[in-house]
Amino acid sequence: xxxxxxxxxxxxxxxxxxxxxxxxxxxxxxxxxxxxxxxxxxxxxxxxxxxxxxxxxxxxxxxxxxxxxxxxxxxxxxxxxxxxxxxxxxxxxxxxxxxxxxxxxxxxxxxxxxxxxxxxxxxxxxxxxxxxxxxxxxxxxxxxxxxxxxxxxxxxxxxxxxxxxxxxxxxxxxxxxxxxxxxxxxxxxxxxxxxxxxxxxxxxxxxxxxxxxxxxxx
Ligand SMILES: NC(=O)c1ccc[n+]([C@@H]2O[C@H](COP(=O)([O-])OP(=O)(O)OC[C@H]3O[C@@H](n4cnc5c(N)ncnc54)[C@H](OP(=O)(O)O)[C@@H]3O)[C@@H](O)[C@H]2O)c1
Numbered sequence: 001x002x003x004x005x006x007x008x009x010x011x012x013x014x015x016x017x018x019x020x021x022x023x024x025x026x027x028x029x030x031x032x033x034x035x036x037x038x039x040x041x042x043x044x045x046x047x048x049x050x051x052x053x054x055x056x057x058x059x060x061x062x063x064x065x066x067x068x069x070x071x072x073x074x075x076x077x078x079x080x081x082x083x084x085x086x087x088x089x090x091x092x093x094x095x096x097x098x099x100x101x102x103x104x105x106x107x108x109x110x111x112x113x114x115x116x117x118x119x120x121x122x123x124x125x126x127x128x129x130x131x132x133x134x135x136x137x138x139x140x141x142x143x144x145x146x147x148x149x150x151x152x153x154x155x156x157x158x159x160x161x162x163x164x165x166x167x168x169x170x171x172x173x174x175x176x177x178x179x180x181x182x183x184x185x186x187x188x189x190x191x192x193x194x195x196x197x198x199x200x201x202x203x204x205x206x207x208x209x210x211x212x213x214x215x216x217x218x
Contacts, residue, residue, distance in 0.1 A: 003027040003068045004191065005106075007053065007061070007097050008075025009046065010037040013112060013158065016184035017072065018044035024188065031064060031075075053093035054085075061100025070108035070191055071101045073139075083131035090132065094139035098146045108197075109148045110187055113140050115156040115175055115202040140200065151190045152200035155183045168206025169213040176204035186210055 004021055006014045009030020018028045022045030030046040031053075032038060038048035049064050053075055065071055075093050077085035094111060101109050117136040125133075143150045156176045163181035186203055189210050190196040199217050206213065 001025045001027070002070060002191070003029070004070045004072060005049075005065050005068045006030045006046070006072045006074055007051075007093065008073065009041055009048065010034070011074050011076065012160065013180045013183050013187075014072075014074045015040060015044045016181045017074065017187055018046035020181075020184045020188045021191075022046060029064065029068070053096060054088045056096065058096045058099035058103055061097050062103035065100055065104040065106045068104070068106050070110065071097060071106055072110045072112070072187060072191075073097045074112040076112075077132075081128055083128045086128070086131035086135040090135035091139050095142055098143055098148065101148055102146065107149045108191070109143060109146070110151045110153060110190055111140060111143050112183070112187070113152050113154045113200075115154045115173075115204070117154065144200065149194075149197040151196045151198075153183065153186060153190065154200065154202045156202070156204040158183065164205065165210055166205065166207055167210055167213050168204045168208065169201050169217065171201060173202045173204060176206075178204045182210070186214070189214055 008014050010032045018030055021028050028046035029049050030041045031049050031051040033052040041048040073094050077089040113136045117133045140152045155178050158180050159177050161179040163179050195218050
Protein backbone atom coordinates (compact mmCIF):
# COMPACT_ATOMS: atom_id res chain seq x y z
CA UNK A 1 0.00 0.00 0.00
CA UNK A 2 1.26 3.44 -0.79
CA UNK A 3 0.52 7.11 -0.31
CA UNK A 4 -0.26 9.15 -3.42
CA UNK A 5 -0.66 12.93 -3.65
CA UNK A 6 -2.90 14.20 -6.45
CA UNK A 7 -2.32 17.80 -7.54
CA UNK A 8 -5.58 19.23 -8.87
CA UNK A 9 -7.45 16.90 -6.56
CA UNK A 10 -10.96 18.18 -7.24
CA UNK A 11 -10.64 17.57 -10.96
CA UNK A 12 -12.94 15.04 -12.58
CA UNK A 13 -10.13 12.60 -13.37
CA UNK A 14 -8.59 13.22 -9.95
CA UNK A 15 -11.79 12.33 -8.06
CA UNK A 16 -12.17 9.09 -10.04
CA UNK A 17 -8.49 8.38 -9.35
CA UNK A 18 -8.87 8.99 -5.62
CA UNK A 19 -11.83 6.59 -5.54
CA UNK A 20 -9.91 3.89 -7.40
CA UNK A 21 -6.74 4.25 -5.32
CA UNK A 22 -8.48 4.31 -1.96
CA UNK A 23 -10.65 1.32 -2.99
CA UNK A 24 -7.36 -0.49 -3.55
CA UNK A 25 -6.19 0.34 -0.03
CA UNK A 26 -3.89 3.24 -0.89
CA UNK A 27 -3.82 6.52 1.01
CA UNK A 28 -4.55 9.61 -1.07
CA UNK A 29 -3.96 13.27 -0.31
CA UNK A 30 -5.65 15.56 -2.84
CA UNK A 31 -4.77 19.23 -3.20
CA UNK A 32 -7.71 21.60 -3.68
CA UNK A 33 -7.81 25.36 -4.08
CA UNK A 34 -11.33 25.86 -2.76
CA UNK A 35 -12.09 24.73 0.78
CA UNK A 36 -15.69 23.96 -0.22
CA UNK A 37 -14.36 21.11 -2.42
CA UNK A 38 -13.08 19.24 0.63
CA UNK A 39 -16.30 17.28 1.09
CA UNK A 40 -16.17 15.88 -2.47
CA UNK A 41 -12.57 14.82 -1.94
CA UNK A 42 -13.43 13.13 1.35
CA UNK A 43 -16.36 11.35 -0.35
CA UNK A 44 -13.81 9.99 -2.82
CA UNK A 45 -11.87 8.58 0.14
CA UNK A 46 -9.02 11.10 0.07
CA UNK A 47 -7.67 13.68 2.49
CA UNK A 48 -8.07 17.25 1.19
CA UNK A 49 -5.13 19.66 1.41
CA UNK A 50 -5.66 23.33 0.59
CA UNK A 51 -3.12 24.54 -1.96
CA UNK A 52 -3.39 26.77 -5.01
CA UNK A 53 -0.52 25.97 -7.36
CA UNK A 54 -0.56 29.52 -8.77
CA UNK A 55 -0.02 30.93 -5.25
CA UNK A 56 2.54 28.33 -4.15
CA UNK A 57 6.18 27.52 -4.76
CA UNK A 58 8.12 24.28 -5.01
CA UNK A 59 8.79 24.27 -1.27
CA UNK A 60 5.05 24.43 -0.53
CA UNK A 61 4.52 21.48 -2.87
CA UNK A 62 7.38 19.58 -1.24
CA UNK A 63 5.62 19.98 2.12
CA UNK A 64 2.40 18.47 0.76
CA UNK A 65 4.27 15.63 -0.91
CA UNK A 66 6.12 14.84 2.34
CA UNK A 67 6.88 11.17 2.54
CA UNK A 68 4.46 10.16 -0.23
CA UNK A 69 5.34 7.34 -2.61
CA UNK A 70 4.05 9.07 -5.73
CA UNK A 71 2.71 12.33 -7.11
CA UNK A 72 0.06 12.56 -9.82
CA UNK A 73 -0.26 15.93 -11.54
CA UNK A 74 -3.82 16.23 -12.87
CA UNK A 75 -4.42 19.98 -12.57
CA UNK A 76 -5.47 22.14 -15.46
CA UNK A 77 -6.79 25.63 -15.98
CA UNK A 78 -9.92 24.27 -17.66
CA UNK A 79 -12.17 26.12 -20.04
CA UNK A 80 -11.98 29.67 -18.69
CA UNK A 81 -10.66 30.92 -22.03
CA UNK A 82 -7.56 32.51 -20.47
CA UNK A 83 -4.29 31.69 -22.22
CA UNK A 84 -2.28 33.03 -19.27
CA UNK A 85 -3.68 30.38 -16.91
CA UNK A 86 -2.49 27.61 -19.23
CA UNK A 87 0.99 28.83 -18.40
CA UNK A 88 0.44 29.42 -14.66
CA UNK A 89 -1.47 26.16 -14.00
CA UNK A 90 -0.81 23.55 -16.71
CA UNK A 91 2.84 24.46 -17.19
CA UNK A 92 4.12 26.24 -14.08
CA UNK A 93 1.96 24.15 -11.74
CA UNK A 94 3.60 21.08 -13.22
CA UNK A 95 7.10 22.58 -13.04
CA UNK A 96 6.60 23.50 -9.37
CA UNK A 97 5.26 20.00 -8.66
CA UNK A 98 8.26 18.41 -10.38
CA UNK A 99 10.60 20.62 -8.35
CA UNK A 100 8.61 19.92 -5.17
CA UNK A 101 8.77 16.15 -5.73
CA UNK A 102 12.51 16.44 -6.25
CA UNK A 103 12.91 18.47 -3.04
CA UNK A 104 10.77 16.00 -1.09
CA UNK A 105 12.62 12.99 -2.50
CA UNK A 106 9.42 11.57 -4.05
CA UNK A 107 10.70 9.98 -7.24
CA UNK A 108 7.52 8.53 -8.78
CA UNK A 109 5.59 11.12 -10.80
CA UNK A 110 2.68 10.56 -13.18
CA UNK A 111 1.45 13.47 -15.29
CA UNK A 112 -1.93 13.79 -16.98
CA UNK A 113 -1.24 15.53 -20.28
CA UNK A 114 -3.18 15.43 -23.56
CA UNK A 115 -3.03 13.51 -26.82
CA UNK A 116 -1.16 15.08 -29.71
CA UNK A 117 0.53 17.97 -27.93
CA UNK A 118 3.84 17.42 -29.72
CA UNK A 119 2.16 17.86 -33.12
CA UNK A 120 2.95 21.13 -34.92
CA UNK A 121 0.13 23.69 -34.78
CA UNK A 122 -1.16 25.56 -37.85
CA UNK A 123 -0.32 29.28 -37.90
CA UNK A 124 -3.99 30.24 -37.49
CA UNK A 125 -4.47 28.15 -34.30
CA UNK A 126 -6.68 29.77 -31.69
CA UNK A 127 -4.31 31.45 -29.16
CA UNK A 128 -5.92 29.85 -26.09
CA UNK A 129 -5.70 26.40 -27.66
CA UNK A 130 -2.09 27.10 -28.64
CA UNK A 131 -1.27 28.14 -25.06
CA UNK A 132 -2.88 24.93 -23.75
CA UNK A 133 -1.06 22.64 -26.16
CA UNK A 134 2.28 24.35 -25.62
CA UNK A 135 1.86 24.27 -21.82
CA UNK A 136 1.18 20.52 -21.85
CA UNK A 137 4.00 19.92 -24.34
CA UNK A 138 6.54 21.87 -22.30
CA UNK A 139 5.43 20.38 -18.97
CA UNK A 140 5.86 16.88 -20.41
CA UNK A 141 9.28 17.75 -21.76
CA UNK A 142 10.35 19.10 -18.34
CA UNK A 143 9.12 15.95 -16.62
CA UNK A 144 10.99 13.70 -19.07
CA UNK A 145 14.17 15.66 -18.31
CA UNK A 146 13.60 15.78 -14.55
CA UNK A 147 15.43 12.66 -13.45
CA UNK A 148 12.25 11.52 -11.64
CA UNK A 149 10.62 8.13 -12.28
CA UNK A 150 8.09 9.64 -14.65
CA UNK A 151 5.12 8.46 -16.69
CA UNK A 152 3.27 10.80 -19.06
CA UNK A 153 -0.35 9.81 -19.82
CA UNK A 154 -1.82 11.65 -22.81
CA UNK A 155 -5.57 11.01 -23.01
CA UNK A 156 -7.80 11.99 -25.88
CA UNK A 157 -11.09 13.83 -25.37
CA UNK A 158 -12.32 13.09 -21.85
CA UNK A 159 -15.88 11.93 -21.25
CA UNK A 160 -17.95 11.05 -18.20
CA UNK A 161 -19.24 7.85 -19.81
CA UNK A 162 -19.03 4.69 -17.72
CA UNK A 163 -15.67 2.98 -17.86
CA UNK A 164 -15.17 -0.07 -20.04
CA UNK A 165 -11.65 -1.03 -18.99
CA UNK A 166 -10.86 -1.35 -22.70
CA UNK A 167 -8.35 1.10 -24.13
CA UNK A 168 -5.90 1.89 -26.88
CA UNK A 169 -2.45 2.96 -25.74
CA UNK A 170 0.56 3.92 -27.83
CA UNK A 171 3.00 6.58 -28.89
CA UNK A 172 1.13 7.41 -32.07
CA UNK A 173 -2.54 6.44 -32.10
CA UNK A 174 -5.54 8.12 -33.78
CA UNK A 175 -7.35 10.72 -31.70
CA UNK A 176 -10.49 9.60 -29.91
CA UNK A 177 -12.38 9.87 -26.68
CA UNK A 178 -11.81 8.08 -23.38
CA UNK A 179 -13.90 7.95 -20.21
CA UNK A 180 -12.24 9.72 -17.26
CA UNK A 181 -12.81 6.64 -15.13
CA UNK A 182 -10.68 4.61 -17.55
CA UNK A 183 -7.95 7.27 -17.44
CA UNK A 184 -7.99 6.87 -13.66
CA UNK A 185 -7.77 3.08 -14.01
CA UNK A 186 -4.77 3.42 -16.34
CA UNK A 187 -3.01 5.68 -13.81
CA UNK A 188 -3.66 3.18 -11.01
CA UNK A 189 -2.24 0.41 -13.20
CA UNK A 190 0.78 2.55 -14.17
CA UNK A 191 1.52 3.34 -10.51
CA UNK A 192 1.59 -0.38 -9.84
CA UNK A 193 3.80 -1.25 -12.80
CA UNK A 194 7.38 0.02 -12.77
CA UNK A 195 7.67 -0.92 -16.44
CA UNK A 196 5.71 2.28 -17.15
CA UNK A 197 8.54 4.39 -15.67
CA UNK A 198 10.00 6.41 -18.53
CA UNK A 199 6.93 5.82 -20.72
CA UNK A 200 4.89 8.50 -22.47
CA UNK A 201 1.78 7.29 -24.24
CA UNK A 202 -1.46 8.48 -25.78
CA UNK A 203 -4.67 6.91 -24.50
CA UNK A 204 -8.14 6.51 -25.99
CA UNK A 205 -10.96 4.04 -25.67
CA UNK A 206 -10.09 0.85 -27.49
CA UNK A 207 -10.34 -2.90 -27.57
CA UNK A 208 -7.61 -4.09 -25.21
CA UNK A 209 -7.82 -4.59 -21.45
CA UNK A 210 -5.78 -1.95 -19.61
CA UNK A 211 -3.10 -4.32 -18.25
CA UNK A 212 -2.60 -5.89 -21.66
CA UNK A 213 -2.41 -2.48 -23.37
CA UNK A 214 0.17 -1.24 -20.84
CA UNK A 215 2.19 -4.42 -21.24
CA UNK A 216 2.43 -3.68 -24.98
CA UNK A 217 4.61 -0.67 -24.09
CA UNK A 218 7.41 -2.96 -22.91
N1 LIG B 1 -11.10 17.91 -21.30
C1 LIG B 1 -10.49 17.08 -22.11
O1 LIG B 1 -11.07 16.54 -23.07
C2 LIG B 1 -9.03 16.75 -21.85
C3 LIG B 1 -8.37 15.92 -22.75
C4 LIG B 1 -7.06 15.54 -22.47
C5 LIG B 1 -6.43 15.99 -21.32
N2 LIG B 1 -7.07 16.83 -20.49
C6 LIG B 1 -6.36 17.25 -19.26
O2 LIG B 1 -6.54 16.25 -18.29
C7 LIG B 1 -6.41 16.81 -16.98
C8 LIG B 1 -7.55 16.33 -16.10
O3 LIG B 1 -8.79 16.64 -16.72
P1 LIG B 1 -10.11 16.85 -15.85
O4 LIG B 1 -11.26 16.70 -16.74
O5 LIG B 1 -10.00 16.08 -14.58
O6 LIG B 1 -9.92 18.41 -15.52
P2 LIG B 1 -10.69 19.31 -14.47
O7 LIG B 1 -11.91 18.62 -13.97
O8 LIG B 1 -10.83 20.67 -15.08
O9 LIG B 1 -9.65 19.36 -13.26
C9 LIG B 1 -8.56 20.22 -13.21
C10 LIG B 1 -8.35 20.59 -11.77
O10 LIG B 1 -7.26 21.54 -11.70
C11 LIG B 1 -7.58 22.41 -10.67
N3 LIG B 1 -6.90 23.70 -10.72
C12 LIG B 1 -7.10 24.73 -11.58
N4 LIG B 1 -6.35 25.78 -11.22
C13 LIG B 1 -5.68 25.41 -10.11
C14 LIG B 1 -4.78 26.05 -9.25
N5 LIG B 1 -4.39 27.32 -9.47
N6 LIG B 1 -4.28 25.40 -8.19
C15 LIG B 1 -4.67 24.11 -7.95
N7 LIG B 1 -5.53 23.42 -8.71
C16 LIG B 1 -6.03 24.07 -9.79
C17 LIG B 1 -9.07 22.66 -10.78
O11 LIG B 1 -9.52 23.14 -9.56
P3 LIG B 1 -11.05 23.67 -9.36
O12 LIG B 1 -11.86 22.42 -9.20
O13 LIG B 1 -10.96 24.48 -8.12
O14 LIG B 1 -11.38 24.46 -10.59
C18 LIG B 1 -9.57 21.27 -11.13
O15 LIG B 1 -9.97 20.58 -9.97
C19 LIG B 1 -6.34 18.30 -17.17
O16 LIG B 1 -5.01 18.73 -17.07
C20 LIG B 1 -6.83 18.51 -18.59
O17 LIG B 1 -6.23 19.63 -19.20
C21 LIG B 1 -8.36 17.22 -20.72
